[in-house]
Amino acid sequence: MPYIFECALISELYMTPSEAVRHASQILKGQTQLGRLIGVTTPTVSQWCSGIRPVPPLRALQIEAVTNGAVCREALCPGFPWKELIERLLPSVVGNVPESEPDHSSVDPAVCLSSAERQ
Structure with missing residues (x-):
């Protein structure tokens, strides 16, 4: 049965x-x-293309990444609880984000350059 999904593209x-x-x-x-x-x-x-084997969730994430979101994980692995996983992980990720941007004004821009760029 086809699966309806939404993604960026x-x-x-x-x-x-x-x-x-x-x-x-x-x-x-x-x-x-x-x-x-x-x-x-x-x-x-080839086995995924023919439907012989299902796409594992980790591979679905990788395919979504390498196609820049043109092929979504939900379409590749529709039986996986993507929404529930994100809802469980999001609070821990959001909890680790600082409320304000750090002050980088004292950072020397040369620190961010590679050794080749500094010369």
């Missing part, structure tokens, strides 16, 4: 997980390139 598109992997492969110019970028073999990508 594609919204409310009906797509099965295997169609989403095929779309990612097209964006990245092939299954071999997709596999190389996320550290899996071409046969693994």
Whole structure:
């Protein structure tokens, strides 16, 4: 059954997980390139494309990243509780963010340069 998802570049598109992997492969110019970028073999990508194997959640995150959000994790792995995971993690992430920006006025800009740039 197709899954409706929303993301930065594609919204409310009906797509099965295997169609989403095929779309990612097209964006990245092939299954071999997709596999190389996320550290899996071409046969693994092929099995995802054909629906033989499901896309694991970690790989769904990686595919979303390498396609710059054009293929969303929700489309690749629709059974995973993405919303619940984010809701559980968000308070701990938000709790670690300072309320105001730190004062960087005393930082020497040369510290941020590589040794080649400093010369």
